[in-house]
Amino acid sequence: DIVMTQSPESLAVSLGERAAITxxxxxxxxxxxxxxxxxxxxxxxxxxxPKVLIYWASTRESGVPDRFSGSGSRTDxxxxxxxxxxxxxAVYYCQQYYRLPITFGQGTRLxxx
Amino acid sequence: VQLVQSGAEVRAPGASVxxxxxxxxxxxxxxxxxxVRQAPGQSLEWMGYINPAxxxxxxxxxxxxxxxxxxxxxxxxxxxxxxxxxxxxxxMYYCARPSCIDGTxxxxxxxxxxxxxxxxxx
Numbered sequence: 001d002i003v004m005t006q007s008p009e010s011l012a013v014s015l016g017e018r019a020a021i022t023x024x025x026x027x028x029x030x031x032x033x034x035x036x037x038x039x040x041x042x043x044x045x046x047x048x049x050p051k052v053l054i055y056w057a058s059t060r061e062s063g064v065p066d067r068f069s070g071s072g073s074r075t076d077x078x079x080x081x082x083x084x085x086x087x088x089x090a091v092y093y094c095q096q097y098y099r100l101p102i103t104f105g106q107g108t109r110l111x112x113x
Numbered sequence: 114v115q116l117v118q119s120g121a122e123v124r125a126p127g128a129s130v131x132x133x134x135x136x137x138x139x140x141x142x143x144x145x146x147x148x149v150r151q152a153p154g155q156s157l158e159w160m161g162y163i164n165p166a167x168x169x170x171x172x173x174x175x176x177x178x179x180x181x182x183x184x185x186x187x188x189x190x191x192x193x194x195x196x197x198x199x200x201x202x203x204x205m206y207y208c209a210r211p212s213c214i215d216g217t218x219x220x221x222x223x224x225x226x227x228x229x230x231x232x233x234x235x
Binding site for chain 1: 171
């Protein structure tokens with residue numbers, strides 16, 4: 001199984017500042033035949049199911065504010081939230097969909113400082 | 114698009130539970146239906162999926178002996194049943210639909226059910 005490891009486990013950032021979360025996979029999730037990284041990011045707020053923010057490591061889902069961005073390739077990825085808003089308080093997960101079983105990171109809890 | 118799940122359940126250890134997920138607003142047979150669970154305060158755990166078009170299922174090795182996933186295409190409903198429940202199966206169970214663009218589907222999930230809380234307790 002591909003193991004996804006996120007850091008940090010929790011993060012406190014001031015409103016208007018930038019938050020950065022990293023995700024490492026135990027194997028590459030890059031398909032060299034199409035040059036796509038099979039990596040998604042989700043946001044989960046209390047009492048709600050996850051919501052996809054980013055897929056293909058850097059493609060923003062429709063309707064997601066452009067302060068959310070994803071980057072990285074192969075085994076190292078990051079999610080950046082610029083100009084943090086109060087509504088961004090949530091737990092964030094990375095997920096690989098390169099190989100079954102699909103696996104998720106352990107989550108990063110983002111709070112306001 | 115909506116995925117509407119059945120309500121919360123409480124079961125004793127050793128019992129079984131069946132969760133339903135009704136698909137609304139899209140062609141049911143075009144998309145696989147996945148199941149993901151989340152224990153209290155924990156991360157997300159993919160369990161498996163079914164292709165409603167042909168009934169083929171795939172599972173995480175962890176669940177393949179205790180979980181059955183089925184679907185009813187006439188009613189646009191997917192089902193996930195867990196047998197021999199234990200306390201560590203206490204979790205929120207979600208159905209989820211993968212993203213499909215131009216006939217190609219990739220297993221990141223752009224639609225989720227609201228979740229069904231299963232509590233295993235004597």
